[in-house]
Amino acid sequence: MIVGDNLALPWQVDTNFKTRPLLLEYFQLNGETSGLYVDQIISWQKYFTEDIRYLGWPETIVFAIFFLALITVSTLVTYLDRFSYFIVSGVIVFVLIQLRLEELGIATDYLTYGVIGGYAIVSYLFHTFYPHVRFWFRLGANLLLYGSIIGVILYATDLSYPHLVTISFGIMGPVILATIFIVFIAGDNIYSLFKLTTQGSSNGKQSLRHFLIIGAIYVGIATLIFLQRTGYTSFSIYTINPYILLILSMTSGYFCIDKKLHGLTEREESRLVKNWLYPIGCSLVLILIAFAKLTVNDSITNALEWVIIISHMTFGLTFFFYAVVNFTPPLLENLDVWPVFFKGLRAPILVARFMAFVMFLGGIFYLNNRPYYQVKAGQYSMLAALGDKVDNPILSEQYYKQSVFYDFYNFKANFSLAREAKRADEINDIPLKLNNILKASTNPKARVAYSNYFADRDLLYRELTTLMNSPEIEESKEVENNLGLAHYRYENYDSAYVYFVDDRQANSVISEGNLAALNYDLAARINFDTTVNYAHTDDLNVMINRQALANAQGGIIPYNLALNKDTILNRPSLFYLYNAALNQTDKDKGVILTAIDYYLASPKNDSFKNFLLMAKAIGHYNQEEVNQAFRSLETAIASSQVSAGFPYFVKAVWAFDQGQAALTLESLDQASKSGYYEPQVKPFIDGLKQVRDYKEQADISPLFNAFEEKKNTLDSTTYVQQMAAIADLNAFDVKTTLKSLAELRAFEYDAAEVYRLLRSAITINKNSTELLSEYIYQCARSGYGSFGKSALEDLKKMVDPENYNKVKTTFESIQEERIQDLIRK
DSSP, rough: OSTTTTTSSSSSSEEEEEEEEEEHHHHHTTTEEEEEEEEEEOOOOOOOEEOOOOOHHHHHHHHHHHHHHHHHHHHHHSOOOOHHHHHHHHHHHHHHTOGGGGGSSTTTTTTTHHHHHHHHHHHHHIIIIOTTTTHHHHHHHHHHHHHHHHHHHSOOOOOOOOOHHHHHTHHEEEEEHHHHHHHHHHHHHHHHHHHHHHHTOOOOOHHHHHHHHHHHHHHHHHHHHHHHHHHOOOOOTTTOOHHHHHHHHHHHHHHHHHHHHHHBBBBHHHHHIIIHHHHHHHHHHHHHHHHHHHTTTTHHHHHHHHHHHHHHHHHHHHHHHHHHHHHHHHHHHHHGGGTTTOOOSSSSSHHHHHHHHHHHHHHHTTTTTTHHHHHHHHHHHHHHHHHHTOOOHHEEEEEEEEHHHTTTOHHHHHHHHHHHHOOOHHHHHHHHHHHHHHSSSOOOHHHHHHHHHHHHTTTTTHHHHHHOOOGGGGHHHHHHHHHHHHHHTOOOOOHHHHHHHHTTTTHHHHHHHHHHHHHHTTTTTSSSSOOOOOOOOOSSSHHHHHHHHHHHHHHOOOOOOOTTEEEEEOOHHHHHHHHHHOOOOOOOHHHHHHHHHHHHHHOOOOGGHHHHHHHHHHHHHHTOHHHHHHHHHHHHHHHTTTTTTHHHHHHHHHHTTTOOHHHHHHHHHHHHHHHHHOOOOHHHHHHHHHSSSSSOOOOOOHHHHHHTTTTSOOOOOHHHHHHHHHTTTTTSHHHHHHHHHHHHHHHTTOOOHHHHHHHHHHHHHHHHHHHHHHHHHHHHHHHHHHHHHHHHHHHTTTTTHHHHHHHHHHHHHHHHHHHHHHHHO
């Protein structure tokens, strides 16, 4: 099946984000590279499964196709001869009994009798008293009969989901009809092979030889599948499975049905069987198989597969010998005998069919009636799932245990009981239940659940051995990915690399993300090329890990993540954005900083606010926008005093990098008061104590000089804009900041904007008397006298009286000059 069990039991991916230290190198401390250690994010992903989901619609489809099949058979049975009528009617009555309509609680002991009586009256009426009534009357009567039954089921009971209850209790009915249909067509492939090898041949002996070879191969394949399923051989033909035999038989059966029914029905009846009953039978079988697959009802799946295998083996073998016995002489006489395949000359076809059916029953008995018990187990699994749906866990547990009683190794019941385990003894039995599944069949989801049980308890060796050498590795990229992760956890790094690479070649984006994480974690510890041509560069987990590796190795990966229109930032996007901001090599972080501001503006992301502010601060600092970086730090500190310790420490490291010893000590003291005692603090403080020649200083003069040289080639607007940007770039380079402000005043730049730039500068560099003095003068120029006087009081505490009086005199002089200018105007 294309979908398989992925609707009811889809693979889930557990993403585990780990932090890895990254040194942002800023300076040399006592001859050693130093700076700030930050945690960047690494993403590891593993597969797991949750509870089996209840899917009601496949059961609804089975319910519908089952009643459609009943209507079809009940209509056509009225055309049969008396013997055939009673045989088929007996089957229908048996099927109606299997519906167990008494479970609906309506006329408990009489509803089933009423249904059987209704069928008997309608069918016998047309079969015996009105045999010449037209087809549409017969069909209408049966539609009315079964429509009434469906109406009673749906509307005459107080049960929730009555149609699901009916098909859950009565699943044996559809299975019986499907089994009869499979048996009916099981030998038709031999007919097709006989026709194919003998039709139009002029050499009967050669045709016979071809049929013997091809027929023997076909029977051998069916027998081999049976032996493999029973465990008598480990040889497997991966491309051949029971469903291929079934589809071939359905095709062969359709094209030979006229000859099979020749003499048993009239022309019109044969047409109805071929064009109506036969497609309904095919649909019932295929829908039943699809239902079992989709709802993870492996017991019913296995039962149907056993029916297909045994019937094709026994009927194929019988029909093969039937053809050899009956048609070898005429073939040797070069006669064209395929048209009379179903009219055996020596052994009647009825004898062959009877013999094949006896062998079919013998196969069922040889398996100790396993298919029957598997259907019963599947029935109880359906009832248990329905119990979960109506929120009755006690009933569900009992039904699942009953299912295990009938089919000890079935997946659905054991897996569900393992998932629902709550008591200590039930939890301890989880490995046993999952291992029971794996004893009977290869099942990737059971294998992953089994290994995850040990992984969740940190039993690393058990996790690893559960996955190693398991047959599921060959067929499941999920198992292979988890095996690679188990090797990594067990520190078998080379093996982890092999499995991630191998699984990645199967186009697994999860394994590619894990490979990128492995490259980062172990690039310096094992000898392999960390340059990988990634196929899923747009996957967020791959992007997170690749960005982390680029940060560590000094590479540049262009930021590539569109903004979410709803402004909600999820964790993977947040971590990718954060990792991208940490990169020191890429000096152009405009797109990244714009994205951070975009998400910060939304109150939906308040839980990530501090994280985003730190990313913004580091991004600005890596882009050498020191003022903006410190402003972002202050915002981060103000937004959460509880987590202010790390921002204060970052401020201390950056202050040291900018030559601000006093601010470094002040920030370290604040970090200590905020409870920040991470391992990187002590080595930094110890290094500070040993500093003898402190040379760190802020210097943006090369940037100023570069633009000043281009002064004559740039238009005044562009030049002024660049100078304004430099003035707000790094307040710790006081000289260059003041020079850029002087350039702005020379171009008669807006006084209010100059005031804003100075106000920003003294907020960042609070210990600079030069900046504070220039700010005081600008207050006078801009008419903010009261602000200037307040700043003078601050300056008085920072300088000696002589310098203070000098600044005060200049301030008053500028104020007086401004007043005179206003008077003159």
